[in-house]
Amino acid sequence: MSPQPANLLQGTLDLLILKALVSEQRHGLGISRRIEQITNGTFQVKPGSLFPALHRMEEAGWLASSWGESENNRRAKFYQLTKAGRRQLETEQQEWGRISLAIASALKAT
Amino acid sequence: MSPQPANLLQGTLDLLILKALVSEQRHGLGISRRIEQITNGTFQVKPGSLFPALHRMEEAGWLASSWGESENNRRAKFYQLTKAGRRQLETEQQEWGRISLAIASALKAT
DNA sequence: GACGACGTATAGAGACTCTATACTAATACC
DNA sequence: GGTATTAGTATAGAGTCTCTATACGTCGTC
Numbered sequence: 001m002s003p004q005p006a007n008l009l010q011g012t013l014d015l016l017i018l019k020a021l022v023s024e025q026r027h028g029l030g031i032s033r034r035i036e037q038i039t040n041g042t043f044q045v046k047p048g049s050l051f052p053a054l055h056r057m058e059e060a061g062w063l064a065s066s067w068g069e070s071e072n073n074r075r076a077k078f079y080q081l082t083k084a085g086r087r088q089l090e091t092e093q094q095e096w097g098r099i100s101l102a103i104a105s106a107l108k109a110t
Numbered sequence: 111m112s113p114q115p116a117n118l119l120q121g122t123l124d125l126l127i128l129k130a131l132v133s134e135q136r137h138g139l140g141i142s143r144r145i146e147q148i149t150n151g152t153f154q155v156k157p158g159s160l161f162p163a164l165h166r167m168e169e170a171g172w173l174a175s176s177w178g179e180s181e182n183n184r185r186a187k188f189y190q191l192t193k194a195g196r197r198q199l200e201t202e203q204q205e206w207g208r209i210s211l212a213i214a215s216a217l218k219a220t
Numbered sequence: 221g222a223c224g225a226c227g228t229a230t231a232g233a234g235a236c237t238c239t240a241t242a243c244t245a246a247t248a249c250c
Numbered sequence: 251g252g253t254a255t256t257a258g259t260a261t262a263g264a265g266t267c268t269c270t271a272t273a274c275g276t277c278g279t280c
Contacts, residue, residue, distance in 0.1 A: 011119050015213070016213070019216055102153060103125070104210075107125075
């Protein structure tokens with residue numbers, strides 16, 4: 001069932017998107033490329049996963065978007081973090097810390 | 111929407127169940143208690159999440175079950191790892207390593 | 221004998237990701 | 251000039267997983 005690469009853990013996509021936008025605004029495929037870059041190629045987010053997530057996160061008030069021109073002179077929608085988005089990134093980062101610590105602890109158990 | 115404690119990341123429950131059974135066979139609630147123990151109380155797996163997962167994993171051939179008596183003289187179904195289950199634990203452990211490394215790397219990015 | 225704790229079970233809902241497909245516009249190519 | 255390819259966004263549908271809520275039987279206790 002699972003394709004060659006790892007399936008994304010549900011819940012981590014939001015975190016990665018928020019993180020991808022922390023330095024500068026990007027358009028959809030730019031976010032996708034940025035995530036691949038900062039995860040050393042581990043996560044390749046396909047459009048069918050990315051765009052619904054972006055819309056959901058904009059709905060939630062974490063992202064704001066505006067149409068513009070891409071590096072290749074194409075029409076593209078640029079996303080940036082809102083203040084609520086930065087707070088959400090903080091929250092999810094802490095949450096990830098708790099969870100990964102807990103699982104690391106579990107895997108160390110005898 | 112999310113209750114006081116953290117929602118489990120989807121996909122991590124299997125790993126925790128497999129790990130909880132690596133040392134000895136346990137019954138359902140025993141597995142639940144074991145998971146809470148080895149994650150330092152971070153994850154409390156409710157019956158409604160646990161039992162469907164156990165059935166699914168037995169169906170997949172990772173667990174084998176047999177009825178017996180609990181510490182409190184109650185009728186209880188004990189689960190143990192099969193060989194395929196131990197292989198699966200190996201696989202999921204490596205997978206977790208890859209994923210947590212990738213996300214840690216992403217969170218360190220500027 | 222009633223009540224709570226132990227132990228298992230299922231139904232239903234909700235959320236998320238994946239695959240596949242579609243569409244438009246700009247560039248490259250012959 | 252016309253055709254194919256790439257960049258970019260979008261959605262539908264399916265599948266999977268976890269959560270809440272509820273139910274049922276039984277052992278022990280008061």
